[in-house]
Amino acid sequence: MGHLPRPRGPISEGIISALSGGALPTAGSPDPFGEDLHLSLYVCYELHYQGFAGVDPDWEWDPGLLALRRDLERVFLTALRDGVEGGTDVAAAVEAAMIDSPGGVSHFLEDKGELWHLREYVVHRSIYHHKEADPHAWAIPRLTGQAKASLVAVEFDEFGGGRYARMHSKLFGDLMRALGLDDSYLARLDDVPAPMLAVVNMMSLFGLHRSLRGALVGHFASAEITTSPSAARMARALDRLGVAETVFFTEHVEADAVHEQILRHDVVGDLLRREPELAGDVVFGFQATDLVESRFGAHVRNAWDAGRTSLREASDGR
Numbered sequence: 001m002g003h004l005p006r007p008r009g010p011i012s013e014g015i016i017s018a019l020s021g022g023a024l025p026t027a028g029s030p031d032p033f034g035e036d037l038h039l040s041l042y043v044c045y046e047l048h049y050q051g052f053a054g055v056d057p058d059w060e061w062d063p064g065l066l067a068l069r070r071d072l073e074r075v076f077l078t079a080l081r082d083g084v085e086g087g088t089d090v091a092a093a094v095e096a097a098m099i100d101s102p103g104g105v106s107h108f109l110e111d112k113g114e115l116w117h118l119r120e121y122v123v124h125r126s127i128y129h130h131k132e133a134d135p136h137a138w139a140i141p142r143l144t145g146q147a148k149a150s151l152v153a154v155e156f157d158e159f160g161g162g163r164y165a166r167m168h169s170k171l172f173g174d175l176m177r178a179l180g181l182d183d184s185y186l187a188r189l190d191d192v193p194a195p196m197l198a199v200v201n202m203m204s205l206f207g208l209h210r211s212l213r214g215a216l217v218g219h220f221a222s223a224e225i226t227t228s229p230s231a232a233r234m235a236r237a238l239d240r241l242g243v244a245e246t247v248f249f250t251e252h253v254e255a256d257a258v259h260e261q262i263l264r265h266d267v268v269g270d271l272l273r274r275e276p277e278l279a280g281d282v283v284f285g286f287q288a289t290d291l292v293e294s295r296f297g298a299h300v301r302n303a304w305d306a307g308r309t310s311l312r313e314a315s316d317g318r
């Protein structure tokens, strides 16, 4: 369980103070990719995961907060839909996900990243990997048949195949500690800017809405397709920087090459045989993943290329 973060604008300030006993704010018209909207959504969604220390767990189903969250989700979802090409060609979306973008963050880290770059990257990703594969678990009750069975097979691996020591969130914590970082749950949330919050908020948004199950499956497939090659680059980056704790990445090189095949053929394939009308949502899941990941990558590269931190300016640079 994490601690409530510091607010980043009027909406997040209102939500965080409401969770501690104040009145709820209204949504207004926030920037769909801005800090205030994304911290607000992240806090709302976290109530469905581990929650926050000192916050009544019943806030999870507070009708006023859910109504506010819905307004914020609409702003974000509209921006995602407006930001992608769309269409129903799933095979083309798969092909696009397999194209490697050489300007990506893992390429930078492999080629020339220093230890501080690596540590920043791990801090960013920690707000997902602390709950790795949790958002995708919401797909389980929303699928049937082989798609369900195969998605659960992938999730079984993500959660360590019954062994806590092999759970991917645990392996990520091991990596954080090896880098001298605090690996307690969401310890660095205050330092992580909107472009990364948006990546995780998109997963929670897709996971919590049955109507977006096609997008969730498309996102999951996209993530599994892109992870194996980027994990190989990250393992080489760690080797080059003399970091011995490479298991998190080497595990993903192996596992995600298999997961990619299962997701493509047995989950996406079976889902579309059953519900062909979801093809557009599956494509949306692929394209929206590329959109938020590209925005995150551009943010990080812009900061690093200018020799600046990619973490929040307001953070204290731990």
Ligand SMILES: [Fe+2]
Pocket: 132, 158, 168, 252
């Ligand atoms: Fe994983």
Ligand SMILES: [Fe+2]
Pocket: 158, 224, 255, 256, 259
């Ligand atoms: Fe995986």
